[in-house]
Amino acid sequence: MPKLYIETVGCQMNMLDSELVVASLRQDGYELTATAADADTILFNTCSVRQHAEDKIYSALGRLKNAKRGNPDKVIGVLGCMAQKDQGLIFKRAPYVDFVVGPGQLHQVPALVREARINRGQRMEVSLGRTDGSRHEIERSHESFDPLRDPAMRPTPYQAYVRIMIGCDKFCTYCIVPSVRGPEQSRPPAAILAEARQLAGEGCLEITLLGQTVNSYKYREGDRTWRLSDLLEALHEIEGLRRIKFVTNYPKDMTDDLLAAVRDLPKCSKYLHVPVQSGSNAVLKRMKRGYTIEDYREMLARTYDSIPGVAVTSDFIVGFCGETEADFEQSVELVCGSRFKNSFIFKYSERPGTKGAELYADDVPDDTKRRRNNELLEVQNEICEADNQAFLGREVTVLVEGRSKASEKHGEDGDRMQLTRRTNCDRIVVFEGNRRQIGQFLPIVIYDANAHTLFGEIVTQHVGPEVFSLTLPVKIGLR
Ligand code: 5AD
Ligand code: SF4
Numbered sequence: 001m002p003k004l005y006i007e008t009v010g011c012q013m014n015m016l017d018s019e020l021v022v023a024s025l026r027q028d029g030y031e032l033t034a035t036a037a038d039a040d041t042i043l044f045n046t047c048s049v050r051q052h053a054e055d056k057i058y059s060a061l062g063r064l065k066n067a068k069r070g071n072p073d074k075v076i077g078v079l080g081c082m083a084q085k086d087q088g089l090i091f092k093r094a095p096y097v098d099f100v101v102g103p104g105q106l107h108q109v110p111a112l113v114r115e116a117r118i119n120r121g122q123r124m125e126v127s128l129g130r131t132d133g134s135r136h137e138i139e140r141s142h143e144s145f146d147p148l149r150d151p152a153m154r155p156t157p158y159q160a161y162v163r164i165m166i167g168c169d170k171f172c173t174y175c176i177v178p179s180v181r182g183p184e185q186s187r188p189p190a191a192i193l194a195e196a197r198q199l200a201g202e203g204c205l206e207i208t209l210l211g212q213t214v215n216s217y218k219y220r221e222g223d224r225t226w227r228l229s230d231l232l233e234a235l236h237e238i239e240g241l242r243r244i245k246f247v248t249n250y251p252k253d254m255t256d257d258l259l260a261a262v263r264d265l266p267k268c269s270k271y272l273h274v275p276v277q278s279g280s281n282a283v284l285k286r287m288k289r290g291y292t293i294e295d296y297r298e299m300l301a302r303t304y305d306s307i308p309g310v311a312v313t314s315d316f317i318v319g320f321c322g323e324t325e326a327d328f329e330q331s332v333e334l335v336c337g338s339r340f341k342n343s344f345i346f347k348y349s350e351r352p353g354t355k356g357a358e359l360y361a362d363d364v365p366d367d368t369k370r371r372r373n374n375e376l377l378e379v380q381n382e383i384c385e386a387d388n389q390a391f392l393g394r395e396v397t398v399l400v401e402g403r404s405k406a407s408e409k410h411g412e413d414g415d416r417m418q419l420t421r422r423t424n425c426d427r428i429v430v431f432e433g434n435r436r437q438i439g440q441f442l443p444i445v446i447y448d449a450n451a452h453t454l455f456g457e458i459v460t461q462h463v464g465p466e467v468f469s470l471t472l473p474v475k476i477g478l479r
Pocket of ligand 1: 347
């Protein structure tokens with residue numbers, strides 16, 4: 001059997017793309033290997049959101065130079081957002097790469113691998129740029145890659161990502177996504193529902209719907225327009241599915257019908273990721289986010305009012321062009337006053353080709369960005385810890401995902417092990433359990449907490465007679 005090694009960086013969308021690429025190559029007889037040295041074909045699924053993600057891939061490619069010299073039959077492919085963004089530059093920087101494939105052309109990967117094994121010669125399959133044709137032509141060149149699912153390809157068979165839309169039309173000035181992932185396009189509800197039914201039929205209990213701005217989902221069908229809330233209602237009917245999540249939300253599209261659906265549908269996770277990016281109106285304006293901080297606060301108050309116990313998380317960019325100390329303090333204030341369950345904080349990374357790079361100087365020094373990043377993280381961590389302390393003594397229900405990181409690291413074997421999974425509001429819980437409890441929903445009482453983890457005990461030690469045949473988790477080479 002030919003061996004495939006794949007390394008993936010970036011967001012959940014990329015993780016799903018890698019899962020599907022691997023599944024399609026398995027149909028061609030490939031099996032996964034954990035090391036590039038063993039592989040006949042090496043793929044990198046890349047990200048362009050920050051410079052750091054690109055540097056990582058270029059240095060991984062650099063390390064392959066000699067590998068290819070020693071074994072010219074090795075096939076090397078670069079997929080994803082950086083492939084779409086850098087195109088021929090990748091061949092210039094790494095002339096031994098066989099093909100470059102944008103995220104809208106992933107269906108071509110199996111054929112490109114087959115070809116590369118026979119012929120030498122480089123191939124590039126990318127989508128049209130945002131000004132390279134009519135909207136319709138550009139849309140058609142960005143194809144959603146959603147082949148049949150293979151439960152063995154997921155890290156756990158109980159959870160799956162489901163794409164509901166691709167692309168983005170928001171054009172925030174710092175962001176490369178609209179140019180590399182193309183125009184916003186929602187998938188037809190029938191395709192999404194069929195995929196979710198198939199997943200549920202295979203024993204999947206939890207699905208996470210994916211879109212760059214997932215709550216902007218809109219699909220016109222005759223007189224009817226499907227919104228995300230309609231989709232959630234329809235998905236909720238699927239027997240076997242126990243939990244539904246969705247990421248990432250755009251603050252302006254957090255409509256009341258969506259909040260009501262999350263509140264009223266028991267299978268909907270009470271967890272919303274709604275990135276604000278900055279607490280300063282001046283910065284939000286330069287970012288062209290399309291809302292003011294007052295709008296965001298109003299949305300947040302509406303969310304907390306409508307959904308009891310909801311957890312909200314956010315993203316922040318620190319050190320965006322022209323961000324003053326006073327602007328930054330407003331981000332700190334927002335974190336202090338917003339009860340975010342967590343915040344993901346990033347230092348601004350200028351992306352050539354974006355409006356931000358064109359219009360504004362990347363003028364905040366790197367050490368200032370780093371200091372602001374650390375400060376905001378510290379404030380958020382204190383809030384996380386206080387928030388998690390409130391869970392002491394409380395009972396939560398978790399879907400047991402698998403072994404905790406510590407258990408994996410210490411190589412625990414046998415039936416007893418430290419297990420982990422998230423609550424309905426997406427908090428991580430770690431507890432002692434039995435291998436057979438993986439894939440079950442269990443009540444856990446919490447006895448300890450730190451900023452990022454709740455520690456608990458299973459309330460009733462009911463272990464069913466059924467023995468789960470565990471599909472071994474497949475490492476998709478995430479770094
Ligand atoms: N620099 C830093 N962070 C960025 N993000 C997007 N573009 C950039 C950039 N150029 C962050 C945003 C987004 C998250 C996925 O990545 O916070 O929500
Ligand atoms: Fe990027 Fe803004 Fe679109 Fe999110 S909404 S993907 S930050 S352009």
